Amino acid sequence: MAEKDFEADDPYEFVAVRFPMPEGVDGDEAMARTFIEEFALMGMPRHKMLSLFHSRFFAGTHAILETRGEPFVVAIIDSVYGPAVAQEV
Amino acid sequence: MAKVYNWQIGREMDYRFDGGKPKRQFAAVFNTNRCIACQTCTMACKSTWTFSPGQELMWWNNVETKPYGGYPQHWDTKVLQLQEKANPGAQVWNTATKGAPKTPYGRFDGKTIFETADGVNNQATGYIPTEEEWKAPNIFEDTATAHSKTGVSLPEHAGWFFYLQRICNHCSYPACLAACPRNAVYKREDDGIVLIDEERCRGYRKCVEACPYKKSMYRPSTRTSEKCIGCYPRVEGTDPLTLGLPMETRCMTACIGKIRMQGLVQVGPDGQWIEDKKSPLYHMVHTEKVALPLYPQFGTQPNVYYIPPRWVPREYLQQMFGPGVEEAIARYMNPSRELLAILQLFRVTQKIIFSFDIKQGPKTAELNIGGQKREIFNDTVVGFDSQGKEIVRVTVDEAVIERPDHFAMNTI
Numbered sequence: 427m428a429e430k431d432f433e434a435d436d437p438y439e440f441v442a443v444r445f446p447m448p449e450g451v452d453g454d455e456a457m458a459r460t461f462i463e464e465f466a467l468m469g470m471p472r473h474k475m476l477s478l479f480h481s482r483f484f485a486g487t488h489a490i491l492e493t494r495g496e497p498f499v500v501a502i503i504d505s506v507y508g509p510a511v512a513q514e515v
Numbered sequence: 516m517a518k519v520y521n522w523q524i525g526r527e528m529d530y531r532f533d534g535g536k537p538k539r540q541f542a543a544v545f546n547t548n549r550c551i552a553c554q555t556c557t558m559a560c561k562s563t564w565t566f567s568p569g570q571e572l573m574w575w576n577n578v579e580t581k582p583y584g585g586y587p588q589h590w591d592t593k594v595l596q597l598q599e600k601a602n603p604g605a606q607v608w609n610t611a612t613k614g615a616p617k618t619p620y621g622r623f624d625g626k627t628i629f630e631t632a633d634g635v636n637n638q639a640t641g642y643i644p645t646e647e648e649w650k651a652p653n654i655f656e657d658t659a660t661a662h663s664k665t666g667v668s669l670p671e672h673a674g675w676f677f678y679l680q681r682i683c684n685h686c687s688y689p690a691c692l693a694a695c696p697r698n699a700v701y702k703r704e705d706d707g708i709v710l711i712d713e714e715r716c717r718g719y720r721k722c723v724e725a726c727p728y729k730k731s732m733y734r735p736s737t738r739t740s741e742k743c744i745g746c747y748p749r750v751e752g753t754d755p756l757t758l759g760l761p762m763e764t765r766c767m768t769a770c771i772g773k774i775r776m777q778g779l780v781q782v783g784p785d786g787q788w789i790e791d792k793k794s795p796l797y798h799m800v801h802t803e804k805v806a807l808p809l810y811p812q813f814g815t816q817p818n819v820y821y822i823p824p825r826w827v828p829r830e831y832l833q834q835m836f837g838p839g840v841e842e843a844i845a846r847y848m849n850p851s852r853e854l855l856a857i858l859q860l861f862r863v864t865q866k867i868i869f870s871f872d873i874k875q876g877p878k879t880a881e882l883n884i885g886g887q888k889r890e891i892f893n894d895t896v897v898g899f900d901s902q903g904k905e906i907v908r909v910t911v912d913e914a915v916i917e918r919p920d921h922f923a924m925n926t927i
Binding site: 445446447448451453454456457459460463464466467468469470471474477505506507508 | 548549582675676825826827828831848850855859879880881882883884885891893910911912913915917
C-alpha cells in the first residue's frame, strides 16, 4: 500500500484542517514548549528532556526535532530550566 | 417554561422544568493538554456497554480531533449554525460583569438552545444526524496535509490539533430530558446521572435531536434510544473491587494519559455546587476556574469540564469554552501549588476522590514557566474517599521510568 502513488480521486483523501495560527505565532514553538513545561512541572529532570525529542517512539516531540533541529529544542529547554549549570536545586 | 438559573451563562433562562436538583452531581474534569487520543477510554466504554447488536455505531465515549473531527461529524458546528440562524448576529457574551459571584464568566446575551425553540413542537433547537455522520468516528482526522502537487506520502503533523474527549455531560438542564414527549428521560436524585427509562422509551428520537452534544443515540434493534449511563453501578459502589465505595467510570479509570478526574459534588437547594474547598473538582472548577464547560452557550449547564489546550488559538477556544479561556490557560500554565498537586491525583486510584489535603515538601527546582520564574516544591497530596479515609498519596515529582528502545516496539 505505502508504495502506491497518490490518486486524486481516492475517497480517503486527506481533508482535515489545521489550526490557522495567528500571525507571528510559531505553532511548533508553542507545542514544544507545552511538552517541555508539562514534563518539567511533573519533575522530569533536565538531562532527560532532550531524550524525549530524540526518541523516535515519541512521535510528537520527535517530529519537532526532525523539523526544527536540536538547537531549536535545546533553546526552549534552556529557557524553561535556566542555564544548564544552575537548574536543579 | 420555568425560569432557572444557569451559572455558566450568568443568568436565568427558560427550561421546560423547574430544574432537577439532585443531592450530589456526577462531574468530571478532563485535561485536554495531556490527551494523546489513544482511545483507551473509548474502548473501555465500548467493551463494557455498547458491544451488542444494534449498538455498532454507538460510542458513548469518543475522542475527536479538533478543529476538524466530530462524532457525529460536524455536530458542534451544525448546532452553532442552527443557533446563529435562529438569532443572527446576537449570539454574544457580555463580559462587563465577568468575575462577579453570579456571573463568573460574564453573561451570555444570546439565546440558549431552549430559547430558540418554540417550546411546543420542540423543547430545544437541534437536529438528527444522518447515519453517515454517526458511522465513521475519527475518519479523516489527524491528517493535516491537503492535496499537494508533489503528491502526499503519509499523514504528517505539519500543524497541531487538540483532542476533545466526550461523554454525556449529565447536564443540570438536560436537553434530552426536556425534549422527551414520554418523560422517559430522568435525572437521578442521588448523583445527577441522566438516564433513559428503556421501558418507557418508544424511540421517537426527540432526545437524539435535542441533545446539542449528540450523546443520545438511537438503537434500531430495540427501537429505543440509549445514552451514557455514567457507569452508575460503579458510581453507586456496587462493583466488588471497591467494597461499597463510589468508583470512577470505565472511561475515567482506563485513561493512560491520566487526563481525567471524576467526582460527586454536593449540590445545594438552589441546584448549584455547594462550596467545598477540599473537593478537587470544586477547586478546579470554582476556586481556580481552570476547568471550563463545553459550549456553555448551549444552556444545558454541562457537568464535564475541560482544562483548555494551551497551544491553540484563543478565538477558537473562546467559542468552545466561553470567555474564561485566557484566565484558565494562564492559571494552568503557571499552576498554584494546590493545582499542581491536584493534577497528580488524576488517575491514581479507581475510587472516587472526595477531598484532598496537601503536605508541603522541599523545593526541588526553579523553572521558567510561561515566561515567569517559578519554584517547584515536591509536595505530597493525599486523596480521601467518601468516608474521609485516605485512599491515595502521591508526590508532585513523578518517577521517570524509561523503557529501553529495544523493548519499545511490538513487545506488549
